[in-house]
Amino acid sequence: MANLPELDRFIECLRDGGHRVTPERIRLFREVYRHHGHLDADRLLRAMQERGVKVSRATLYRNLELMAELGFVRKHRLGGDRLLFEHVHDGQLHDHIVCTSCGRVIEFVSPAIGAMQREIAHAHGFDPNRHTLQIYSQCVNCEDHGDESHLEEAPA
Numbered sequence: 001m002a003n004l005p006e007l008d009r010f011i012e013c014l015r016d017g018g019h020r021v022t023p024e025r026i027r028l029f030r031e032v033y034r035h036h037g038h039l040d041a042d043r044l045l046r047a048m049q050e051r052g053v054k055v056s057r058a059t060l061y062r063n064l065e066l067m068a069e070l071g072f073v074r075k076h077r078l079g080g081d082r083l084l085f086e087h088v089h090d091g092q093l094h095d096h097i098v099c100t101s102c103g104r105v106i107e108f109v110s111p112a113i114g115a116m117q118r119e120i121a122h123a124h125g126f127d128p129n130r131h132t133l134q135i136y137s138q139c140v141n142c143e144d145h146g147d148e149s150h151l152e153e154a155p156a
Contacts, residue, residue, distance in 0.1 A: 004033055006072060006087075013070045027053050028063050032073060038084035038105055076134075095133035101142035 010029055014021050031048050032039070039047075045060050064085055067073040073085045076096065082103065095113065097106040113133065121128040 010072055033087045038086050040084055097135045099139035100136050101138050104139055
């Protein structure tokens with residue numbers, strides 16, 4: 001895998017913060033950035049184990065938290081107790097639509113919504129540096145089927 005510019009920054013942030021740069025942290029970082037979309041920690045752990053990477057659940061969670069603190073992953077609680085992680089690329093802001101039945105997550109970008117959020121923040125004396133928008137609804141597949149039987153056809 002090519003060296004990501006984010007990996008160089010991650011290593012720099014680890015060193016600047018007095019954290020050790022370990023092979024496990026680098027492997028976890030690469031695994032997180034290898035996936036696109038949202039990952040739960042258990043899925044990430046399975047993916048790493050399937051690739052022959054030995055990592056404990058505690059190490060994984062601790063390092064995901066560290067990556068979040070350093071700004072390399074975002075944590076989202078999308079629907080109930082489901083905690084998901086996604087890697088961060090500079091300048092890539094997006095919002096989420098979450099199906100309340102099957103849990104499917106759709107990412108979308110709307111410059112109009114972003115502009116409206118900045119306008120509202122400025123009107124109240126704020127200068128926004130980030131935001132989060134999550135829309136909850138039932139997806140068309142769940143509405144059509146009245147259940148979650150479509151999940152075999154469409155990935156969550």
